[in-house]
Amino acid sequence: MIGTALGALKSAQQPDWPDPATLATVVDLLSEQPPLTPLAESDALRARLAAAARGEALLLQGGHCAEEFGDRALVEAESTATTLRQMAEVISYGAAVPVVPLGRMAGQYAKPRSKPTEERDGVTLPAYRGDAVNGLGFTAADRAADPWRMMTAYDTAARTLDRIRLLPGADAEAEVAGVPGLPLHVSHEALLLDYESPLVRVDEATGRRYAGSGHFVWIGERTRQLDGGHVAFAAQIANPVGVKVGPTATADELLALVELLDPDAEPGRLTFITRMGAEAIREVLPGLVEKVTAAGSPALWVTDPMHGNTRVAPGGRKTRLLDDITAEIRAFVEIHRELGTHPGGLHLELTGAHVTECVGGTDPVTLDDLDLRYTTACDPRLNRGQALDLAFLAADLWRPAT
Numbered sequence: 116m117i118g119t120a121l122g123a124l125k126s127a128q129q130p131d132w133p134d135p136a137t138l139a140t141v142v143d144l145l146s147e148q149p150p151l152t153p154l155a156e157s158d159a160l161r162a163r164l165a166a167a168a169r170g171e172a173l174l175l176q177g178g179h180c181a182e183e184f185g186d187r188a189l190v191e192a193e194s195t196a197t198t199l200r201q202m203a204e205v206i207s208y209g210a211a212v213p214v215v216p217l218g219r220m221a222g223q224y225a226k227p228r229s230k231p232t233e234e235r236d237g238v239t240l241p242a243y244r245g246d247a248v249n250g251l252g253f254t255a256a257d258r259a260a261d262p263w264r265m266m267t268a269y270d271t272a273a274r275t276l277d278r279i280r281l282l283p284g285a286d287a288e289a290e291v292a293g294v295p296g297l298p299l300h301v302s303h304e305a306l307l308l309d310y311e312s313p314l315v316r317v318d319e320a321t322g323r324r325y326a327g328s329g330h331f332v333w334i335g336e337r338t339r340q341l342d343g344g345h346v347a348f349a350a351q352i353a354n355p356v357g358v359k360v361g362p363t364a365t366a367d368e369l370l371a372l373v374e375l376l377d378p379d380a381e382p383g384r385l386t387f388i389t390r391m392g393a394e395a396i397r398e399v400l401p402g403l404v405e406k407v408t409a410a411g412s413p414a415l416w417v418t419d420p421m422h423g424n425t426r427v428a429p430g431g432r433k434t435r436l437l438d439d440i441t442a443e444i445r446a447f448v449e450i451h452r453e454l455g456t457h458p459g460g461l462h463l464e465l466t467g468a469h470v471t472e473c474v475g476g477t478d479p480v481t482l483d484d485l486d487l488r489y490t491t492a493c494d495p496r497l498n499r500g501q502a503l504d505l506a507f508l509a510a511d512l513w514r515p516a517t
């Protein structure tokens with residue numbers, strides 16, 4: 116297999132697969148599949164991200180927290196893709212800058228969790244880790260990790276890509292010209308190494324290895340250990356890669372990540388996705404950006420204003436307030452402007468469906484509304500209206516001063 120040699124490293128957040136023989140069978144099967152995304156398309160995305168890293172474009176990355184299997188999720192992926200495209204148009208027109216839309220989709224089937232187990236009414240079961248690992252239902256059978264789910268993830272990703280490529284407006288040429296097309300490019304967290312490694316493919320012409328699971332993959336806040344399997348995985352592939360950066364990150368850690376993931380300082384290769392929280396961002400981000408930039412790294416910086424701003428609502432549901440989200444986006448833009456660096460874009464959890472998971476917006480969702488349509492499998496997402504609110508805010512914030 117091509118993407119091996121990670122076995123000796125410690126990799127956080129991996130499932131306890133019950134049966135090594137079944138796992139080996141599935142891993143072998145995955146290694147025989149065609150890549151989900153053509154390798155050359157990852158290079159094309161990398162070139163667009165290079166423009167963003169140079170300050171000539173913005174990245175708009177968005178989609179579900181946790182994609183699910185099944186037909187309902189396929190339909191929702193279409194409306195999410197359409198919403199992302201509409202947001203890209205709003206920002207691109209409003210701020211007069213090319214926008215690179217990048218779906219958080221066709222691969223977002225595995226989730227890192229804060230705790231390995233979940234307790235309800237005195238019953239403790241393994242935590243839900245995404246449809247590629249186990250089921251959301253709260254029974255022992257649902258929560259058992261099943262390697263065959265990785266095959267279903269592959270098939271569902273392929274079907275999702277087919278659907279979003281067929282949507283009207285999915286025109287690669289339009290995007291090349293700087294007018295946002297549909298998010299033809301897709302991304303997800305490269306969390307589940309038993310899925311990612313067997314999907315690595317080699318470009319025969321160049322000998323370079325690529326993740327075949329998506330155009331762009333990122334390493335999460337919980338798995339960015341410098342000596343861990345996830346960083347080693349990302350170091351061996353040529354795709355553009357991201358790393359989530361939370362409030363405890365240090366400049367030395369980021370400089371070490373730059374050394375491991377982008378030793379040749381190539382714009383477009385590495386994106387830092389900062390998720391500090393509205394309270395911590397002003398304290399933490401300036402020092403990180405300053406030191407990494409001073410070291411000569413051309414990394415693209417984008418803000419994820421979702422993951423540092425999760426709150427628990429009175430009824431116990433996880434939620435996020437539009438006020439916190441907008442405060443973090445504003446602070447991100449201001450900090451970069453003060454430093455003379457480029458605020459490179461947004462990373463959002465959103466859906467095209469009219470869910471009630473985040474609070475606020477011009478057609479406001481209130482705390483009392485949360486139970487109405489709370490359908491996420493993990494974290495709260497912006498609904499279509501809230502996502503468009505943020506697109507108009509971004510158009511304002513990124514509009515060049517006249």
Ligand SMILES: O=C[C@H](O)[C@H](O)COP(=O)(O)O
Binds near residue numbers: 227228229230
């Ligand atoms: O999406 C991110 C993480 O998987 C999620 O925030 C973890 O949520 P938890 O704290 O409920 O495990």
Ligand SMILES: C=C(OP(=O)(O)O)C(=O)O
Binds near residue numbers: 180336390
């Ligand atoms: C888990 C995620 O975020 P983070 O790693 O930033 O917590 C995510 O984006 O799904």
